[in-house]
Amino acid sequence: MSESLITVAGARIVTPGGILEDGVVMLAGGRIRAVERTQNFVLLGGTVIDATGLTLLPGFLDVHVHGGGGADAMDASPAALRTICRTHAAHGTTGLLLTTITQSQESIGAALVAARDAVRQGVSFCPDGATPLGIHLEGPYLCSARAGAQPREFIRDYEAGEFAQWLEIADGTLKLMTLAPERPSADALIARARAAGVVVSIGHTDADTAQTMAALDAGVSHATHLFNAMPPLHHRLPGPIAPLLTDTRVLAEIIADGHHLAPEVVRLVVSAKGAGGVALITDAMAGAGAGEGTYSLGGHSVTVTDGRATLADGTLAGSVLTMDRAAANVRSWSGMGWEAIVRMTSTNVADEMGWEEKGRIVPGADADFVLVDDALTVYATYVAGQCVYHRSEAAAEETAPALPTPALEGGVAVPPPLASPLPTPPSPKRRDLGMGSIAARLKRLEEPHIRPLTDFVGALRDEVSDPKGVPWFDPADGGTDAQILLLLETPGGRGAGSGFVSSNNPDSTARNLWEMREASGLKREQTLIWNIVPWYVGEEDWGRTRGSREDEVAKGAKHLERLLGLLPHLRVVVTMGVMARAGWQHVPSSVAARCQVMHTWHPSDQSLTPYPERREELLQTLKDARYALKRAH
Secondary structure (H helix, E strand, C coil): CCCCCEEEEEEEEEECCEEEEEEEEEEECCEEEEEEEHHHCCCCCCEEEECCCCEEEECEEEEEECEECCEEHHHCCHHHHHHHHHHHHCCCEEEEEEECCCCCHHHHHHHHHHHHHHHHHHHHHCCCCCEEEEEEEECCCCCHHHCCCCCHHHCCCCCHHHHHHHHHHHCCCEEEEEECCCCCCHHHHHHHHHHCCCEEEECCCCCCHHHHHHHHHHCCCEECCCCCCCCCCCCCCCCCHHHHHHCCCCEEEECCCCCCCCHHHHHHHHHHHCHHHEEECCCECCCCCCCCEEEEECCEEEEEECCEEECCCCCECCECCCHHHHHHHHHHHHCCCHHHHHHHHHHHHHHHHCCCCCCCCCCCCECCEEEECCCCCEEEEEECCEEEEECCCCCCCCCCCCCCCCCCCCCCCCCCCCCCCCCCCCCCCCCCCCHHHHHHHHHHCCCHHHHHHHHHHHHHHHHCCCCCCCCCCCCCCCCHHHCEEEEEECCCCCEEEEEECCCCCHHHHHHHHHHHHHHHCCCCCCEEEEEECCCCCCCCCCCCCCCCHHHHHHHHHHHHHHHHHHCCCCEEEEEECHHHHHHHCCCCHHHHCCEEEEECCCCCCCCCCCHHHHHHHHHHHHHHHHHHHHHHC
């Protein structure tokens, strides 16, 4: 993997914080290093890619892929799996789950071995294709009456020994499995899979509403190709579809090829579940990207004609859909904007699977992205910062930019912003949190009424050495949003960096956390110590309550809730003085459950002894918090 700097300039960039109509993304070492507006861009050298006229999206993540390019995951060979990865990369997919089909124990075992080995190699398995991120076990514990193209002769009840053997073979690479919850011992299977860290999906099922709800309560959180291979929706017998459509715990797959679901049904699904509840998948079989002909799927002969893959009796047998066409179809049928498309093609499954460094264009994330035009035609696909697919000049339209362009020595010419054909929300305002504002803030901290906090910052800095950064803190922000202390811990517990991140915008805070983590050289360990001060701080009334303490804590909790959504694996230790404890009772349980609470004090608690006499206690508080961090790791 090259460490050289690559800059993609001039594209419309879809980020978690909004759309940059004319933006720049800088890449190095397989990661996104910076995302900026063009006017803030300073060229640091390296290669510049002119993406003018294109839109940059997170790479598509497909969690249901049987095959492509004439190859099938059940072929159980590295060559076949690489063919699948290359085929789907040409359509914008940067990561996928290799998906099995119902077969004999031996055949599934062999497929798991091959897929496991591919997943373990990561990006290096197929340097010119999508990355295999895990395995989706579809079957064999399904419903025969809803088999679809799954071979009925191999469908069977859950066998604990068999499944245990597959878990051992997969060795942590099994990420998703589809089952029918109405089958005998399905509850035991759900519990076993969940205990192994596997996301459980309902599919190929004849379950009624009550059985479906019981499965969701037991931990099922995914729906395999909604509507397909399950009872149809009836107004008096809703079956599984009604709860799967309405329960917010469920991420529902849809196959948007126009054959599996009518456009009107796609609109129904995205309207009912919203962009956050839908995952676009292909359910692609070997014929995807390979043209018309006859292929094999699970031992069945499948004919591909006019974009349909069918068995001899006309039963749909997977699809020849690709993720770019799925996204284009949903955008056309539903009118969803770019940000919604990103959620359905990438972010939702990244969050579900715990892939915190995928599915979003932010500093620190993996440099997996796709460049498309307004029709969602793929012009280039990048995996770990490397171009794995580039649309050929022969296929490109005359107006399309050539990618990549040669390296430029002095800079890059960027034309006026691209006019968007769709209405897009304005990007949120971002306050400058860069090093340029540090001097002014530190000068402000010398004022007498704020001096106790200056000492507080100094004490923390003495305890957690950070030779690369400078802490910043803006008392004028006040309230809970202003005081977020980041401690970066190595697996061994040694502090690697600290600083105050001051922002009322959680997206900006998340960006700063990424930047500080990258600056410290750490990869995954990241913990916030969140100190609650339930009031606004004014220059002339330091420590005097303004408004409701409960409201201030609730405000900070909303900030933290958004931050936890952007950084799903963030660890949080909350410290609070006596004056904040009442407000903490009003924090949503979804936020509180992610936090370890330490009741302590803060130098601004004027009801307590002034700071100089409590220095040792304050330092002990920090040590206790660091101990809690080590235990969390």
